[in-house]
Amino acid sequence: MAIGSGCATSVVDATSFSVDLVASLQSENAEVKARLLRLEQAVFANGAGDAAATHTHSPASETNAQVYSADTRWLESVAARPINEQAQDSTTPSIHIATLAGIKESLLAGTNIAGVMLPTLDEALELFTAYTEHVSPLQHLLYEPDVRESIHKLYHSLSSCTPCCYSDCALILSALASLASYDPDLLGNSFGGGPLAYYWLRCSRDLLDYCTRACTSDLQMVQTNIIAMFLIYHLEGISPASRHLQAAAIVAAKNMGLHIMDAMHSRVKEVTQRQIIDAEVRRRVWWHLTATDWSLSLCGGPQEGTYSIMPAQMQVKLPRNISDQDLATQDATFERPASEVTPMTYYLKRIRLGKVCREAADLTWELSIVQQPEEVSYERITTLDAKLTGLLDNCPMTIMNAINSTDAAQAKQQMFTYLTVQARRCKLHMAFFLRAGDSSVYEPSKFACLQSAKFILLVLREALPANLAHDRSGMHCVTFQHHLFIAAIVLAMDACLHRDAFGTADSLRDLEQICELFAAVKHRAATAGSFLESLLSVLSKHGVSVPGFERQSADQTLLQAEVPQSGSMTNQDLLMTDTTFDELWQNYMDFDAQSASLNWTGMLLDVNAAEAGATRLPP
Numbered sequence: 001m002a003i004g005s006g007c008a009t010s011v012v013d014a015t016s017f018s019v020d021l022v023a024s025l026q027s028e029n030a031e032v033k034a035r036l037l038r039l040e041q042a043v044f045a046n047g048a049g050d051a052a053a054t055h056t057h058s059p060a061s062e063t064n065a066q067v068y069s070a071d072t073r074w075l076e077s078v079a080a081r082p083i084n085e086q087a088q089d090s091t092t093p094s095i096h097i098a099t100l101a102g103i104k105e106s107l108l109a110g111t112n113i114a115g116v117m118l119p120t121l122d123e124a125l126e127l128f129t130a131y132t133e134h135v136s137p138l139q140h141l142l143y144e145p146d147v148r149e150s151i152h153k154l155y156h157s158l159s160s161c162t163p164c165c166y167s168d169c170a171l172i173l174s175a176l177a178s179l180a181s182y183d184p185d186l187l188g189n190s191f192g193g194g195p196l197a198y199y200w201l202r203c204s205r206d207l208l209d210y211c212t213r214a215c216t217s218d219l220q221m222v223q224t225n226i227i228a229m230f231l232i233y234h235l236e237g238i239s240p241a242s243r244h245l246q247a248a249a250i251v252a253a254k255n256m257g258l259h260i261m262d263a264m265h266s267r268v269k270e271v272t273q274r275q276i277i278d279a280e281v282r283r284r285v286w287w288h289l290t291a292t293d294w295s296l297s298l299c300g301g302p303q304e305g306t307y308s309i310m311p312a313q314m315q316v317k318l319p320r321n322i323s324d325q326d327l328a329t330q331d332a333t334f335e336r337p338a339s340e341v342t343p344m345t346y347y348l349k350r351i352r353l354g355k356v357c358r359e360a361a362d363l364t365w366e367l368s369i370v371q372q373p374e375e376v377s378y379e380r381i382t383t384l385d386a387k388l389t390g391l392l393d394n395c396p397m398t399i400m401n402a403i404n405s406t407d408a409a410q411a412k413q414q415m416f417t418y419l420t421v422q423a424r425r426c427k428l429h430m431a432f433f434l435r436a437g438d439s440s441v442y443e444p445s446k447f448a449c450l451q452s453a454k455f456i457l458l459v460l461r462e463a464l465p466a467n468l469a470h471d472r473s474g475m476h477c478v479t480f481q482h483h484l485f486i487a488a489i490v491l492a493m494d495a496c497l498h499r500d501a502f503g504t505a506d507s508l509r510d511l512e513q514i515c516e517l518f519a520a521v522k523h524r525a526a527t528a529g530s531f532l533e534s535l536l537s538v539l540s541k542h543g544v545s546v547p548g549f550e551r552q553s554a555d556q557t558l559l560q561a562e563v564p565q566s567g568s569m570t571n572q573d574l575l576m577t578d579t580t581f582d583e584l585w586q587n588y589m590d591f592d593a594q595s596a597s598l599n600w601t602g603m604l605l606d607v608n609a610a611e612a613g614a615t616r617l618p619p
Contacts, residue, residue, distance in 0.1 A: 069265075070265070073265070092210075093115065093116060093166060093169075093206065093207055093210055094114065094115030094116065095115060095116045095118060095158060095164070095169060096115055096116065096117050096118070097117075097118050097119070097120060097121075097155070097158060097159075098117050098118070098119070098120075099119065099120055099123070100119040100120075100123050100127075102117075103117050103119065103196070103199075104195075104196065107195040107196065107199060108195070113199070116169070116173070116203040116206070116207070117203075118155075118158075118169070118172070118173075119176075121151070121152075121155045124151055124155070124172065124176070125148065125151060127175075127176055127179055128147065128148070128151065128172070128175060128176075130179055131175045131176070131178065131179045132144050134179070134182060134183060135175070135178050135179055135182050136175075137343060137346070137412070137413060138230075138346075138412060138413065138416065139226070139227065139230065139288065140284060140288075140343055140344065140346075140347050141223050141226060141227065141281075141284060141285055141288055142171075142175075142223060142281075143277060143281050143324065143327070144324065145328075146277075146281075147171070147172075147175075150165070150168040150171070150172070150220075151168075151172060153165070153168070154168050154169055154172065165220070166207045166210055166211055166214075167207070167208075167211050167216065167218050167220035167221045167224065168220055169207055170204045170205075170207035170208050170211065170220065170221070170224045171204075171220045171223055171224045171227070173200045173201075173203050173204035173207065173224075174200070174201070174204040174223075174224045174227040174228045174231065175227060176196075176200045177196070177197045177198075177199075177200035177201040177204060177228070177231055178197075178227055178230070178231045180196040180197040180200065181194070181197035181231055181234065181235060197231070197235070201228060201231055201232070204224060204228055205228060208221060208224055208225065208228070208248075212248070217252040217255040217256050218256070219256065219281070219282065219285065221252050222249050222252045222253045222256070222258070222285055222289075223285060225245045225246070225248050225249035225252065226245075226246075226249050226285070226288060226289065226292075228245050229242050229245035229246050229249065229292075230242075232245065233478070233479065234477050234478055234479050235478060236478060236527075237478045237481075237482055237527065238296065238299050238300075238301060238482075243296070243303065246289070246292060246293065246296065247308065249289055250289055250293065250308055250309065253285065253286055253289055256282075258282055258285065258286040258316065259286060259309070259313065259314040259315070259316060260314065260315050260316075261279070261282055261283070261286070261315075261316055262283075262315050262316050262317045263315040268282075270332035273328065273329075276327070276331065276332045277327055277328065279332070280319065280320065280322075280327055280332075283316055283317055283318070283319045284319045284347070286314075286316050287316065287318065287319055287347075287351050288347070288350075289309070290309045290314070290351070290354060291350050291351045291353070291354030291355075292354070293307045293308050293309045293354075294307050294309070294354035294355065294357045294358035294361070295350075295353060295354045295357045295420070295424075297357055297358060297360075297361035297364075298357040298360050298361055298364075298424055298427050298428075299427075300427070304361075304364065305361045305362075305364035305365050305368070306361070307358060307361060311358075318348070318351065319344060319347065319348065319351075320334070320335040320336075320344070321335055321336045321337070321338060321340065321342050321344050321345065321348060322334065322335060322336055322342060322344060323336075323342050323343055323344075324343070326342075345413070346413035346414070346416075346417060349391060349417055350417065352391055353388075353391055353417070353420060353421060353424070356384060356387045356388055356391070356424070357424060359384055359387075360384050360424070360427075360428050363376065363380060363381075363384065367431075378432070378441060378442070381428065381429065381432065381445065382444060384428055385425065385428060385429065385444075385448055388421055388424060388425050388428065389421070389425070391417070391421050392417075392418065392421055415459060415463060416479075418455075418459060419456060419459060419460075419480075419483045420483075422452040422453075422455050422456050422483075422487075423452070423456065423482075423483050423486045423487075425448055425449075425452040426448075426449050426452045426453060426456075426486050426487070426489075426490050427486070428448075429444075429445035429446075429448045429449045430445075430449060430489075430490070430493075431445075432445035432446075433445045433446045433448075433449040433450075433490070433493070434493060434497065437497060437498065446494075449490045449494075450490060450491075450494060450507075452487075452490070453486070453487035453488075453490035453491055453510070454487070454510060456483050456484060456486065456487040457484070457487050457510055457513060457514060460480060460483070460484055460517070461513060461517075464480075464517070478525070478527050481518070481525065481527050481528055481531060484514055484517060484518075484531075485531045485535075487510075487514065488511060488514045488531070488535055491507040491510050491511050491514070492507075492511060492535060492538060492539055492544075494507040495507045495508055495511065495539065495544045496538075496539070496542045496544055508544075508546060508547065509547075511535075511539075511546050512546050512547050512548060512549070514535075515532060515535070515536070515546055515548070515549045516548075518531055518532035518535075519532060519549075536549055
C-alpha cells in the first residue's frame with residue numbers, strides 16, 4: 001500500500017509540474033509574439049510605409065502557411081501511395097543457395113533452373129570484392145560497407161527461412177552478372193561468362209519485376225536497374241531493353257524524391273555520419289541517371305535528341321570529389337580539390353559530358369525544325385565542339401598513360417571517357433562533315449570527324465590484346481564495337497565522298513584495320529559480324545573496296561532491302577529525299593536493336609546526292 005501511495009503522489013506531482021510548464025511556455029510565447037509585432041511596426045513605419053505593412057505577413061502567419069503547405073503536400077501524396085493488390089497475386093520468388101560450381105554445372109547441362117540460385121555466402125563476398133575492384137569504378141554507385149551488410153542480412157534471412165529483402169537480392173545478382181560478363185576469369189570460369197551473366201541478369205530482372213508489382217521503390221531497386229541497364233548495353237548495345245531499364249530507374253528514383261532531395265521543402269538532414277553517407281550515395285545515383293539520360297540523347301535511334309530529366313525540374317547538389325574513406329569520416333562540407341584524383345574523378349567528368357550532350361540534343365531539335373541549316377549559327381557547333389574537347393583537357397593522365405597504367409580501374413575510366421567524348425564529337429559534326437565538299441565553312445567538321453575517328457581506332461588498337469580471337473574481355477564488349485563502328489562510319493563516308501581527295505588512302509588503311517578487328521571476333525560476337533557485313537555492303541555499293549575484304553557479287557545481299565541502289569534513283573529522287581536536313585541527322589547512326597543492322601538510308605541518300613551534285617548548301 002505504501003508503494004501504491006507513493007506512486008499516486010508522484011503522478012500528482014508530475015501533473016502539477018506539467019501544468020505549470022505549459023503555463024510558463026504559453027506566457028513566453030505571448031511575450032515573444034508581442035516583441036515580434038513591435039519589431040514589425042518599427043521596421044515598416046521607418047521604411048516601407050503603411051501599404052507594405054498591410055500586405056506583409058507576420059513571421060507567425062508565414063510559419064503557419066508553411067505548416068499547412070506541408071500538410072497539403074502530404075495529403076496530395078496519399079493519392080499516389082501504392083496499393084499492393086498486384087503483389088498479392090504474384091508468386092513469391094524462390095531463392096536457393098548452391099555452390100558456384102553447382103550453378104555452372106546446371107547451366108552447362110541445360111537444366112531448367114527453377115527460381116534463383118545464389119552462390120554460397122563466402123563465394124558471394126569474394127565475387128563482390130572482385131566486382132568492387134574491377135567493375136564498380138566505372139559506375140561508383142554502391143557504398144561497399146552497406147552492400148556487404150546487406151549480403152550478410154540476406155543470407156541470414158535465407159538460412160533462417162525468414163522474409164528477405166528482394167531488392168537487396170536483385171542488386172547482388174546484378175553485380176554478379178556484371179562481373180561474369182566483364183571478365184569470366186575472375187570467376188574461375190573456363191566456359192565463358194555468358195551463361196552465368198545472362199542467368200543472373202534474368203534472375204535480377206525477375207526480382208525487379210516482383211518488387212515493382214509489390215509497389216516498392218527503394219535505392220537498391222534504382223541501383224539494380226542502372227547496373228542491369230549498363231550490362232545489357234555492353235551485351236546488346238542501346239537496345240529497347242536497356243532503355244526500358246533506364247526509364248524504370250528514373251521513375252523509381254523520382255518516386256523516392258531523389259530529384260528534389262536538396263530542395264528547400266525536402267532537404268535531407270546531414271548531421272550524423274549515417275545521414276551524410278546516405279545523402280551522398282543518393283546524389284551519386286541521381287546524377288548517374290541524369291548523365292546517362294542526357295548522353296543517350298545523342299546516340300541515334302528513334303529517341304534521338306530526346307531526354308527525360310529536365311534541369312529545371314531537379315534540385316540536387318553535385319556529388320563531391322571525395323573517396324569513400326572521406327565519406328565515412330568527414331563532415332558534409334568536406335571536398336577535395338578538383339585537380340586531385342579520387343574515385344569520383346571519372347564520375348564527375350561523365351556528368352560534364354552529359355551536360356554537353358544535352359546541349360547538343362537541344363541543337364538537334366532546332367536543326368530538325370528549321371527550313372535551312374544555315375538558320376542555326378554554325379558557331380554553336382564549334383562552341384559545343386570546344387566543350388567536348390575541353391573535357392579531355394587537364395586530365396589526370398594522358399590517354400596513352402592510361403593504357404599503360406598499372407591501375408586497371410583508372411585506366412578503364414580514362415579509356416571510356418576518351419572514347420565516349422570522341423564518339424559524341426563524331427555525332428555532333430557528322431551532318432556537316434557530309435556537306436563539307438559543298439561549303440568550305442563546314443571544313444572544321446570534316447577535320448573533327450576524321451580526327452576523332454582516327455583517335456578511336458588508335459586507342460582501341462593499342463588497348464586491345466593482340467590475339468583477339470581468344471580475348472574474352474575486350475572486343476566482344478558491344479561498347480567497344482559501337483565506338484569502333486562510329487569511327488568506321490566516318491572513314492567509310494570519307495572514302496565514298498572524297499575518294500579523289502588527299503587522305504582517302506589513309507581512310508582505307510584505317511578501314512582495313514577496323515574490318516580486321518571485327519573479323520577477329522565475329523564468331524563470338526554477332527554484332528561484330530553484322531557491323532562488318534553492313535559496312536562492306538555499303539562500301540561495295542559505292543564501288544569502294546577495302547584491301548583484303550573485297551566482296552564477291554554473290555555475297556552482296558545483306559542490305560538489298562535497306563540500302564537504296566544508285567541505278568534506281570533519279571536526280572529528282574535525290575533532291576526530294578535529301579533536302580530535309582533532319583532525315584540525315586536522325587538516320588545516319590541508328591543503333592536500334594529492332595533492326596538487324598544500321599539504317600543506312602538517310603546517310604546513303606546524302607552520299608548519293610553529294611556524288612551527283614544534287615545538293616548545294618549556301619555557306
